[in-house]
Amino acid sequence: MSTTTDGEEFSSEQFLTMCSADGFEFVISHKAASYSGYLRGLMSSRHPNETKPTKFDDIDSQVLELICQYLYEKCCREMYLDNFNPIMNLDPTNEDDRNLVLELLLAANYLDC
Amino acid sequence: MFKKSAPKINAPKSEIIDTTESWTLLFTAIQQIFSNECSNLSYEELYRTAYDLVQQRHGESLYDNVLECLKYRVNTIVKRILKPLKDGDHGLLRDVTTEWENYSLAVGMISNVMMYLNRTVVLNNPDDYSPISALGFILFRENAIKGSEVGDRTRRQVLQLIQKERDGETVDKMLIKGSVNMLNKLSCYEQELEGPFLTSSSNYYANLSQSLVDASSVPEYLRIVKTKLKEEAFRVQYYLLDPTKQKIEQIISEEMITNHLGTIMDSTSSGFGIMLRDDKISDLKTQYNIFAINPSHIKELIKKFRSHVASHGLSFVNDEQITKDPTLFIKNLLDLKRKYKHIVKESFDANPLLSTALDEAFRQFADGTVQSRMAEYLSLYLDSLMRSNEQDQDQTLDDVIDMFMYLKDSDVFENYYKTHLSKRLLSSRNMHQTVESQSCTEKVFVTKLKLECGYQFTSKIEGMFNDVRLSRIAMDQFEKTNKSTLGLDFYVNVLTHSFWPTYDPTTLILPHQLKQCCRAFQEHYDSVHNGRRITWQPNLGDGLVIANYPNGSKYELLCTTSQICILDCFNACEANQVWSEEELSSTTGIPIRDIQRQMTPLCSSRHRVIIKDENGYCWNEEFKHASTRLRIAAISTKETTQQVHQTESKIEMDRKPIIEAAIVKIMKSRKTMYDNQLIESVVTILRPTFVPSPIEIKKRVESLVEREFLERDEKEQSLFRYLA
Numbered sequence: 001m002s003t004t005t006d007g008e009e010f011s012s013e014q015f016l017t018m019c020s021a022d023g024f025e026f027v028i029s030h031k032a033a034s035y036s037g038y039l040r041g042l043m044s045s046r047h048p049n050e051t052k053p054t055k056f057d058d059i060d061s062q063v064l065e066l067i068c069q070y071l072y073e074k075c076c077r078e079m080y081l082d083n084f085n086p087i088m089n090l091d092p093t094n095e096d097d098r099n100l101v102l103e104l105l106l107a108a109n110y111l112d113c
Numbered sequence: 114m115f116k117k118s119a120p121k122i123n124a125p126k127s128e129i130i131d132t133t134e135s136w137t138l139l140f141t142a143i144q145q146i147f148s149n150e151c152s153n154l155s156y157e158e159l160y161r162t163a164y165d166l167v168q169q170r171h172g173e174s175l176y177d178n179v180l181e182c183l184k185y186r187v188n189t190i191v192k193r194i195l196k197p198l199k200d201g202d203h204g205l206l207r208d209v210t211t212e213w214e215n216y217s218l219a220v221g222m223i224s225n226v227m228m229y230l231n232r233t234v235v236l237n238n239p240d241d242y243s244p245i246s247a248l249g250f251i252l253f254r255e256n257a258i259k260g261s262e263v264g265d266r267t268r269r270q271v272l273q274l275i276q277k278e279r280d281g282e283t284v285d286k287m288l289i290k291g292s293v294n295m296l297n298k299l300s301c302y303e304q305e306l307e308g309p310f311l312t313s314s315s316n317y318y319a320n321l322s323q324s325l326v327d328a329s330s331v332p333e334y335l336r337i338v339k340t341k342l343k344e345e346a347f348r349v350q351y352y353l354l355d356p357t358k359q360k361i362e363q364i365i366s367e368e369m370i371t372n373h374l375g376t377i378m379d380s381t382s383s384g385f386g387i388m389l390r391d392d393k394i395s396d397l398k399t400q401y402n403i404f405a406i407n408p409s410h411i412k413e414l415i416k417k418f419r420s421h422v423a424s425h426g427l428s429f430v431n432d433e434q435i436t437k438d439p440t441l442f443i444k445n446l447l448d449l450k451r452k453y454k455h456i457v458k459e460s461f462d463a464n465p466l467l468s469t470a471l472d473e474a475f476r477q478f479a480d481g482t483v484q485s486r487m488a489e490y491l492s493l494y495l496d497s498l499m500r501s502n503e504q505d506q507d508q509t510l511d512d513v514i515d516m517f518m519y520l521k522d523s524d525v526f527e528n529y530y531k532t533h534l535s536k537r538l539l540s541s542r543n544m545h546q547t548v549e550s551q552s553c554t555e556k557v558f559v560t561k562l563k564l565e566c567g568y569q570f571t572s573k574i575e576g577m578f579n580d581v582r583l584s585r586i587a588m589d590q591f592e593k594t595n596k597s598t599l600g601l602d603f604y605v606n607v608l609t610h611s612f613w614p615t616y617d618p619t620t621l622i623l624p625h626q627l628k629q630c631c632r633a634f635q636e637h638y639d640s641v642h643n644g645r646r647i648t649w650q651p652n653l654g655d656g657l658v659i660a661n662y663p664n665g666s667k668y669e670l671l672c673t674t675s676q677i678c679i680l681d682c683f684n685a686c687e688a689n690q691v692w693s694e695e696e697l698s699s700t701t702g703i704p705i706r707d708i709q710r711q712m713t714p715l716c717s718s719r720h721r722v723i724i725k726d727e728n729g730y731c732w733n734e735e736f737k738h739a740s741t742r743l744r745i746a747a748i749s750t751k752e753t754t755q756q757v758h759q760t761e762s763k764i765e766m767d768r769k770p771i772i773e774a775a776i777v778k779i780m781k782s783r784k785t786m787y788d789n790q791l792i793e794s795v796v797t798i799l800r801p802t803f804v805p806s807p808i809e810i811k812k813r814v815e816s817l818v819e820r821e822f823l824e825r826d827e828k829e830q831s832l833f834r835y836l837a
Contacts, residue, residue, distance in 0.1 A: 041228055044221075045226075
């Protein structure tokens with residue numbers, strides 16, 4: 001399964017494929033990816049048309065999904081981001097959610113976003 | 114978003130990483146990046162290695178190691194550049210730029226890989242650690258450019274190339290641009306290159322200007338300066354940085370203009386003055402644009418322009434030939450104004466400072482000696498303009514109004530203008546025209562005057578026009594009632610006393626026929642307007658007489674009423690009777706000196722109607738002329754010195770009540786005032802009309818004190834109080 005955005009808007013754009021630890025693939029546009037420092041560096045060091053997916057062996061699909069959503073939100077709203085809804089909807093009392101947030105923190109630190 | 118069951122935290126890898134192994138991996142990778150063989154490297158792997166090292170608290174040592182790598186690399190580059198000496202220094206530039214480009218690419222890549230360092234180590238100690246990319250540049254700058262010969266030799270090379278280009282050779286611009294970009298990235302462009310560039314340019318232009326300024330004329334020199342400015346602008350655009358443009362402009366301006374300003378402005382063969390004189394519009398424009406770079410140059414230009422215009426005008430004023438003829442004088446002034454106005458507009462970009470300077474220059478020479486005659490001359494010029502009956506004088510009238518604004522004492526002008534206008538309005542050629550078709554130029558001028566000076570100034574003049582119009586209507590009425598009884602074509606202009614100039618009362622004795630007509634009109638007028646008093650001024654009028662000669666020819670003579678009276682004397686006498694001046698004077702009532710004035714046109718070589726000899730005047734039987742209708746009346750001429758004095762004293766007299774009225778008005782509203790304040794206020798109020806002298810004002814104040822309109826304060830001598 002993969003999460004894609006509206007195809008028409010970005011048909012002329014390049015795409016980056018990311019692979020989570022549990023095998024899910026996430027395809028995001030280069031524009032959105034550039035809001036992450038790591039991905040920016042990655043793209044500049046690679047051949048532009050290369051389509052090999054980057055593997056993230058320590059990032060779960062849930063986390064990766066949140067990150068992709070975040071990057072797209074940032075991309076659409078141009079750095080103006082007060083409320084990131086998926087996070088707002090999480091419940092601090094729930095243990096699952098807390099774990100999720102912790103993982104998210106680590107991944108975000110790694111990816112610089 | 115879907116929820117998985119029981120997610121587990123992926124704890125960070127807790128294995129102790131082998132630092133040596135990690136570092137070796139990174140080190141090899143860096144070397145590969147430097148030698149451009151990085152296609153096999155995995156960004157993720159390297160990034161992760163660096164990440165792990167930092168997590169394991171080895172961030173600082175990692176940083177130091179990277180720094181060492183970079184430093185080593187820079188030194189290698191320097192050695193490589195300095196080693197070969199083939200191609201002399203020319204190859205050096207190429208080597209430097211190539212090495213630099215490769216190096217900066219590599220540093221970029223390394224910086225990407227080491228990105229995590231930037232967010233941890235660098236962030237925590239910003240004073241000691243700079244981001245990797247910045248670090249790379251700093252090392253290059255310190256060790257390669259500044260720390261070794263590379264910088265000096267690069268600079269020398271670049272300056273040499275620039276000099277070659279100035280001498281006319283073509284050089285590789287891209288090479289220079291590469292070096293400039295490099296220095297710019299390293300933030301040492303200004304210090305390393307720009308400074309020395311400006312110094313060498315300064316020397317170059319100093320020498321150039323020295324050799325050129327003697328060899329060429331000023332316009333040529335300026336054209337060369339313009340070319341050089343353009344050249345340098347292109348140079349900056351091609352391969353230097355934008356801020357340099359202004360600096361090099363300043364240098365050229367300094368070396369080529371400031372140091373030779375005297376020559377440019379004052380050279381008698383082709384300097385600024387000559388260019389102004391000869392209307393060299395495009396050369397002046399070039400000069401203006403070049404001078405615009407430095408504000409002090411423009412100031413100098415303005416100063417010289419003003420003094421040039423003033424001296425040019427003064428040369429007219431002092432030229433006897435020109436000042437003799439008022440029309441010529443005014444025309445010259447107007448041409449002068451037009452010429453310089455044109456220059457200001459075309460060459461000096463209509464700069465308002467220069468327009469002001471032009472005005473000031475005019476005021477300078479229009480003041481002083483000429484001022485007293487200028488009002489009169491201006492009016493005379495207008496007079497000739499109006500009489501010439503040309504259409505479309507709008508521009509000229511605007512110019513005349515311009516001149517009028519320079520006059521300090523506008524009441525003098527008003528006086529002359531009214532005098533001349535009255536002559537124009539009352540002359541017989543206007544009688545047969547309706548007032549509407551009467552020269553539109555007159556009306557246009559009055560309108561313009563009204564715009565400039567306000568309604569009050571022109572109210573009397575408009576009254577004069579009105580009187581003429583009303584007289585027309587009155588005469589129509591008169592003719593209807595008295596048509597047959599007169600036997601003459603008789604026309605009277607009724608003038609309202611206050612509007613028109615004051616005329617001396619006349620002692621002219623009219624011939625019998627004319628007297629009858631006057632009586633008839635007086636009766637008619639008294640019946641129409643009760644309570645008005647008429648004073649007859651026949652010396653202002655003119656008329657047509659028919660001269661019947663014995664040889665059968667008839668001539669119609671257009672002459673003044675006074676001349677008609679004199680001619681009438683010859684009517685009633687023998688053919689060859691000679692009349693002396695005294696006899697003529699007693700018969701007609703005209704004073705003797707006026708007799709001469711009236712007779713001169715009649716005795717002139719053009720129309721010798723009367724012959725003058727030692728005894729007196731005699732009828733010329735042999736008079737012949739090509740046309741039957743002749744105009745004899747004299748045209749207005751400029752006043753003799755005596756007449757000017759008369760006019761001046763008359764105007765002084767007229768001013769006295771005006772000053773007094775102003776004083777009373779001020780004192781009435783202010784009640785008490787000090788004398789110097791009073792003088793100031795009076796001057797301010799009267800300035801549009803004329804500028805009264807403080808002495809005159811003081812005299813008027815004294816006179817008012819005597820007549821008990823004002824009183825002095827007992828305690829303070831200079832305080833005045835208004836007495837109701």
